[in-house]
Amino acid sequence: MPYxxxxxxxxxxxxxxxxxxxETRWDGVRNYQARNFLRSMQAGDxxxxxxxxxxxxGIAGIARISRPAYADPSALDPLSHYFDAKASVDKNPWSAVxxxxxxxxxxxxxxxxxxxQSALLELPLVQRGNRLSVMPVNSAQWTAILALR
Incomplete structure (x- = not known):
């Protein structure tokens, strides 16, 4: 199972x-690489x-994906902070889970x-200049982080 x-x-x-x-919707991701990671997620991840x-x-807890990626409705809501004037019902480039x-x-x-943590040197979060809001975590990194709580 991916983390x-x-x-x-x-x-x-x-x-x-x-x-x-x-449970709630996770929306507002406006970076294409982070969006692509969202689109890779499956229910249960x-x-x-x-x-x-x-x-x-810092890391505050654990949650799970309960519904995989779908078109982000906040991109279509002009009252939303995440509104995208270029998005439409037929062509919405953004995803939510x-x-x-x-x-x-x-x-x-x-x-x-x-x-x-030496076990986390390759984790994008701890690398200089990485500002992604969504990123993969491998199983060794997952285990190392769990040991810190």
Whole structure:
């Protein structure tokens, strides 16, 4: 089973928001490489929920893909922050997935700690200049991160 890491700003959607909701749509991805990763996801795939753009960025928990990629409706909503004027019902280049809560960690595993792990040197998250909001995580990296919680 593939593993992933997906970033969200906690003031928009946090792991605790997802815990309260149970399940929700993950939308607003506006990078083509990240979108392609979304399109590769299957129902049941697990991902680390990463809090970004906050005082303590890091991995906050685990969630699963509950519905694979479909056309992102936020691209068509003129009131949405993720509206894309070039998108249409017939030609929407953006994708969303539905996700469901699995676990909130007792603590956020900080990015600084992740960068110190030799097992994570190849993880795109810890590499300089990588700003993707969706990325693959291999099974060895998954296991190494789980050992940190």
């Amino acid at each position: 992933w890491l997906m970033k969200s700003e906690p003031d928009e959607l946090s792991i605790h928001d997802l815990q309260r909701l149970g 697990a991902f680390f929920f990463y809090h970004s753009s906050c005082p303590e960025p 539905d996700v469901r809560f699995v676990e909130a960690f007792a603590r956020v595993i900080p990015l600084a700690e992740l960068k110190l």
